[in-house]
Amino acid sequence: MRESTSTVRRACALGTTAALVVLTTGLGIVTATAANADTAPTTTVTDAPTATATPDPTTAPTEPAASDPTSTPSPSATPTGEPTADPSTPAPTSDTTPAPTTTTTTTTLPRATLAAPQAPVVDPSVTITGDAKVGSSLAATWAGFDGDGAFKYVWTDKDTGAVVSKTMYYLVDATEAGKQVVVTVTGDKADGTGQATVESDPSAVITQDPxxxxxxxxxxxxxxxxxxxxxxxxxxxxxxxxxxxxxxxxxxxxxxxxxxxxxxxxxxxxxxxxxxxxxxxxxxxxxxxxxxxxxxxxxxxxxxxxxxxxxxxxxxxxxxxxxxxxxxxxxxxxxxxxxxxxxxxxHAAAIGITAYTLDAKSITADKKRVWLIQPDGSIYTLDVKLDSDGFPSELTLTPSGRPTVAQGGTLVVQGSPVDRFGNDATDFDDDGNPTFTAKVTSDVASDVVKTYSEDGVEVDGVFAVTFPHASTHTLTVSSGALQPVSFAVDVQPTVAPAAVVVTPTATGRQLAYTGTDATGALPWAAGLVLAGVGLIGARAWRRRSAQR
Missing domain, CATH: 2.60.40.10 (Immunoglobulins)
Known part of the structure; x- marks a missing residue:
């Protein structure tokens, strides 16, 4: 059990008194040691150094201090009853002199009361922290102020002095890009001596991500x-x-x-x-x-x-x-x-017509020849080779040529409006159908001109012209007020007798071509489109397909 403080102090006082009594007897060879009758361990808190007294046997003892009336001398310190020697008379000596025993007295001093350490006084100050960038938040970080006191913050433009914020934080606005800001803080001093107003150093130049x-x-x-x-x-x-x-x-x-x-x-x-x-x-x-x-x-x-x-x-x-x-x-x-x-x-405004034609027999072939006839009558010959997916793998352009077909054969002909730069000028209605309407005629009366069809479905704007007689024929593609385009066709005779051409009866069915695969014309149309001849309705489809 831990001894109480009063018990410890009382035991120390008792031991000290007993030691002083022994010293007053003049018996320098007698040693009195302060002891606590209670042998239980005690805990002594010592804040000061321990004083140790060692009396000199030849020196007269000092006047004893008043004893605590409640103290009882230790039995070991009881006088022998013999008379006390005169201090002026030398003590007898003998051949054997016992070595004096050192008397050690431990005195526990009371715990010193230490004052709490005082924090150093810090002058009020403020710094700007945070990323000086538009959209970021800057903070006024202060020191030397009473945190429980009232504060006043004022953020200003360094150059103009314009106030941009009155809170502890400033969300950097785009108007401050390339500039600097400062913040002023007013508050109670930490030492309680009143208020102080301090201003920060300017912020870094404010940046802005583009x-x-x-x-x-x-x-x-x-x-x-x-x-x-x-x-x-x-x-x-x-x-x-x-x-x-x-x-x-x-x-x-x-x-x-x-x-x-x-x-x-x-x-x-x-x-x-x-x-x-x-x-x-x-x-x-x-x-x-x-x-x-x-x-x-x-x-x-x-x-x-x-x-x-x-x-x-x-x-x-x-x-x-x-x-x-x-x-x-x-x-x-x-x-x-x-x-x-x-x-x-x-495209600019349409001024004329460009015609495209190819032999109908080559529509489904891997190799095909297309003739492009410009508004001025000039002709380009385009040889196209398709890959297994039906896309052009080889293109050969020759700035000359004449459309050619065997006697009894058929040319597929299409026309489209063009502007003065040669751009296709086809416009479309709200349903995606072309507003351009072409007409194809021949200077040979026996030639058969009809709307091209596959599997009984007519393709609007595309014509099939069949030539029963071998000779040079002239075809013309026209549309309203646009300048028509004419071109010669070389119809070559065949060895076998020409087939009898029968003019078909119109079925009355017609399907407007809108660039989908709803008609059988798509295979040859795709070939022309990817060759750059600009067929109806394929503009956006071609663009996205090429990029992917």
Missing amino acids: VFVDESGKPMPETTQDEPLYLDTTAGDAFSYTFRAQGSPAPTYKLDWYWSDEADSADSIVASRSQADNTIAVGFQADDAGDESDFTPKDQLPEGITFDPSTGELSGTATLASFYDFAITATSGDVSTTQYVELTVD
């Missing part, structure tokens, strides 16, 4: 390759669009790839060029695409359109109607953002 904005400065929706920014222009019209981005440091711009993969980017360029209506008719060939390693991002743009990275302006005049995919990247510091763009160049 973001594309519109003309009014409003952030634009994020774009992706599947959801790009759509821009439109018309062939022959001046075009201008400025890409704008906010950021700090001031953003820089560059024309970038739409597709991250180099091969995909090259495919996109080829698709953009080859998907243009009548591109083959104006001289573009598959071989013109070149090696994909030769392409640069600017090749994604239509001819006549350029991008100025110093201003972000895309401008110029395009003449080739098509869809063009590219990207613009804005960079501020080490942060970049990309805007994906699809520019559509629409």
Whole structure:
């Protein structure tokens, strides 16, 4: 059991008194030791050094201190009854002198009361912590103030002094990009001596990740390759669009790839060029695409359109109607953002007609020859080889030629409106059907002209012309006020007698061709479309198929 403090102190006092009594007897050889009659262990807390008294036998004892009346001398310290020697008389000596025994008295001093350590006085101060970036939160971090006291915060623009916030935190606004802010804090001092007002050092210069904005400065929706920014222009019209981005440091711009993969980017360029209506008719060939390693991002743009990275302006005049995919990247510091763009160049007003024709026997063949007749009468001969999936694998374009067919044979003929640049100018109604209506005539009365059909289904806008007699025939494709186009056909005689041609009876059934596989005309139509001759309703389908 732990002794109480009073018991310990009482035992110490008793032992001390007994020791002093012995010393007053003058018996220097007698040793009195303070002892506690209770032998139970005690715990003594000592904050001061222990004092140890060792009396000198030759020195007279000091005046004893008053004894505690409650103390009882220890039996070992009881006087012998012999007279006390005169201090002035030397003590007798003998040959054997006992060694004096050192008397040790341990005194436990009371625990000292220590004052609590005082915290150093800190002068009030405030610093700005956080990321100095638009959209991030800055904090006023203070020291030397009473945390339980009232505070006043004022954030201001370093240069203008305009107040931007009055709370402990400031959500950095875009208007502060490129600037610095300071914060002033007023509050009660921690030492209770009153109030103090302190101002921070300026923040770091506030940065801003780049973001594309519109003309009014409003952030634009994020774009992706599947959801790009759509821009439109018309062939022959001046075009201008400025890409704008906010950021700090001031953003820089560059024309970038739409597709991250180099091969995909090259495919996109080829698709953009080859998907243009009548591109083959104006001289573009598959071989013109070149090696994909030769392409640069600017090749994604239509001819006549350029991008100025110093201003972000895309401008110029395009003449080739098509869809063009590219990207613009804005960079501020080490942060970049990309805007994906699809520019559509629409056709101009229709002024004439381009005709397309091929031998009906080659429609289902892997190899076919197509003649393209321009409004001015010039002819291009296109030889197409299809792969197993029905897509062109080889294209050969010759800037000359004449449509040729065997006597008794049939040519499939189609016409489409074109603008002054040779772009297909076909328009469609709300149901997706072409508004252009063509008419085909021959200068030979015996020639049979009818709507082309497969499996009993007529294909609107496509004609079949059969030639019973061998000679040079002239066909004309016309439509309303548009300039008609005429071309010669070389009908070659056959060795066998010509077959008798019977004019079929009209069935009255007609199916408008909308670019689906609802008719048997699709196989040969797809061949023409992928060759770049721009058949009805296939524009968007061709574009997406080429890119995938």
